[in-house]
Amino acid sequence: MSIVVTGATGHLGRFVIEGLLEKVPADQITAAVRDAEKAAGFAARGVKIAVADYNTPETFDGVISAGDKVLLISGNEFDKGRVGQHKVVLDAAKAAGAALFAYTSAPGTLTAALADDHRGTEAAILESGVTYALLRNGWYNENYTENLAPVLEHGAVVQAAGEGKVSSAARADYAAAAVAVLTGEGHENKTYELGGDTAWSFAEYAAEVAKQSGKEIAYSPVPLDVYTGILTGAGLPEPVAAILAGVDVSIAENQLVVTSGDLSRLTGRPTTPIAESIAAALKG
Numbered sequence: 001m002s003i004v005v006t007g008a009t010g011h012l013g014r015f016v017i018e019g020l021l022e023k024v025p026a027d028q029i030t031a032a033v034r035d036a037e038k039a040a041g042f043a044a045r046g047v048k049i050a051v052a053d054y055n056t057p058e059t060f061d062g063v064i065s066a067g068d069k070v071l072l073i074s075g076n077e078f079d080k081g082r083v084g085q086h087k088v089v090l091d092a093a094k095a096a097g098a099a100l101f102a103y104t105s106a107p108g109t110l111t112a113a114l115a116d117d118h119r120g121t122e123a124a125i126l127e128s129g130v131t132y133a134l135l136r137n138g139w140y141n142e143n144y145t146e147n148l149a150p151v152l153e154h155g156a157v158v159q160a161a162g163e164g165k166v167s168s169a170a171r172a173d174y175a176a177a178a179v180a181v182l183t184g185e186g187h188e189n190k191t192y193e194l195g196g197d198t199a200w201s202f203a204e205y206a207a208e209v210a211k212q213s214g215k216e217i218a219y220s221p222v223p224l225d226v227y228t229g230i231l232t233g234a235g236l237p238e239p240v241a242a243i244l245a246g247v248d249v250s251i252a253e254n255q256l257v258v259t260s261g262d263l264s265r266l267t268g269r270p271t272t273p274i275a276e277s278i279a280a281a282l283k284g
Helices: 011-021 036-044 082-096 113-128 148-154 171-183 202-213 224-233 238-252 262-267 274-283
Strands: 003-006 029-033 048-051 069-072 100-105 132-137 156-159 190-194 218-221
Touching: 003 011, 011 029, 011 171, 029 036, 036 048, 069 082, 069 171, 082 100, 082 113, 100 113, 100 171, 113 132, 113 238, 132 171, 148 156, 148 202, 148 274, 156 202, 156 224, 171 190, 171 262, 190 262, 202 218, 202 274, 224 238
Parallel strands: 003 029, 003 069, 029 048, 069 100, 100 132, 132 190, 156 218
Antiparallel strands: none
16 A cells, blocks of 8 residues: 655645654555655655656556555645646546545635636546545645745735635644644545634734834735735736736635534644744745
């Protein structure tokens, strides 16, 4: 039995592989990656490396075996038909007779366009009849803390999220939940709504950045079209900017507030507070 992780050299995937290495022998882990060089560090530690690409279905031939547990980390190529890409892995898992197919989805409450591909993938998973675990990941702390440079430069947190709140957690928290599902028992055909223990607003986020940086930082809520313009001005393609800006509309409606407690229950620890991720980003 192997545990197969797609997107294993991505931000989330690396945390998952590290977590698995603490729980199972390295030769029971298969990292499915596009670029073997990026996985050289894992290979050196005994992790099996499979070079496979969502856009080339035949590259998944033989990657998954009967009885394997699979974690499909959702792709980020918004322009290439993510549901179709995800079905490549799903079809390979079904054909092989995988024991469990886990997927990193989005909160069930999220209606933004970003969630459309996740809903489509979930529907395909349910239709396929595979034994599944849906990991509906909420927002990551790092979605914001990795972009602190412009906030510090301009003294402003600019979003189109109004007074809405976000139950975010660190990538490492979501990865630990995935590891718990892949290595534990009793997760068959379960759906987990995952998010941080404490929801925060952007006004609170700005205040925390100000406190830790010693700079004056204010929250500046802007209309959706203005925010979309800021994102395209920063170099994002228009369709991607529209998708990301659309998430802020959902945040304004508190659709990224997750109250299930599933994340801390699965990991057995409290989730990482946004303040802790801000501190790490400012040090880094």
